[in-house]
Amino acid sequence: MTKFAVFTDLDGTLLNHHDYSYQDALPAIANLRARHIPLILVSSKTRAEMAHLCQELDIQDPYVCENGSVIVLPKPWVQQFNVDTSTLTDAGECWLAFRGAARDEILTIVKANKGECPFVGFADMTVEDVIACTGLSHEAATKAMQRDATEPLLWPQDGAGSEEFARKLGVYNLQLLKGGRFYHVMANCDKGDSVRYLLSLYQSYYGASVHSIALGDSQNDLKMLKAVDTAVVMPHPDGSYMSDKGLIGELHAPYPGAKGWRYAVEQALQQ
Ligand SMILES: [Mg+2]
Known part of the structure; x- marks a missing residue:
């Protein structure tokens, strides 16, 4: 069968x-x-x-x-x-x-390569910040923030500088994916x-x-x-x-x- x-x-x-x-x-x-x-x-x-x-x-x-x-x-x-x-x-x-990389590793790489980029990641936001930019409930925002292997970035100015940042991430086998509201840093998978x-x-x-x-x-x-x-x-x-x-x-x-x-x-x- x-x-x-x-x-x-x-x-x-x-x-x-x-x-x-x-x-x-x-x-x-x-x-x-x-x-x-x-x-x-x-x-x-x-x-x-x-x-x-x-x-x-x-x-x-x-x-x-x-x-x-x-x-x-x-x-x-x-x-x-x-x-x-x-x-x-x-x-x-x-x-x-x-x-691929777990989130701790991703956060270390993001921090080291941020330079002058104006983004803010979930790791730097409070639950209230995430609620404010997503409209999620408190419970849903808390669950969305418990991440294992990706980091969403809120990138003002239409993502200015994101291509250069993506190139830097590529060296570490990471990619930058543009979503509806956030850019997502994750492994090449x-x-x-x-x-x-x-x-x-x-x-x-x-x-x-x-x-x-x-x-x-x-x-x-x-x-x-x-x-x-x-x-x-x-x-x-x-x-x-x-x-x-x-x-x-x-x-x-x-x-x-x-x-x-x-x-x-x-x-x-x-x-
Ligand atoms: Mg779908």
Whole structure:
């Protein structure tokens, strides 16, 4: 019997754009659980932000945080899958697989190379500062600030000087990604790397190849979508789909958010 693994983005993919609800996806999630198909959440969110969601959805599988820079491997899972822990970091209830530099190292490099750049990082902000520039609740801002492997920078003056700063970071195998509101310093890794890493663990455990499925809606999902057998592109709320020459034979979910997710997962499993 074919083994499957499902990887999914959260915002605008498993979670609705407007209300962050996953309710409409629950039947498909229950179906995956009944068939023992791993469901791996892959997001730009932090471990603190994602741990709660995994608990709510009763997901025992690994999950990928901060855009692929750190993977959380629950200890019972590591034991069951007989994963070598020599390169992992012990974080109490779970092991962490860093795909590059950890945040302490990133902060040291950022500080040493800041020069005259006018940015302010999360490390230099209070919770109130983060609330003021994001509009997050106190609880959400606290979770967003608990970072393992990336540092968001608020960069005034339209990011003047950011290209030169990015060049300096490149020497240390770090990259500077421009997001909606922040620039993000992180290792040279992405969601696709993490998906390949986890697939290799599943494949060695099963002793067989795994049919991989991934669902995403935006540019930072592209490398994940290209790393799997069946890519599912979710529509934006306006009904448009991201397109890319590198995507081949991708499925288009019929609706945005959780409802489209449910249909698309069922369709991808039937293929
Ligand atoms: Mg998204």
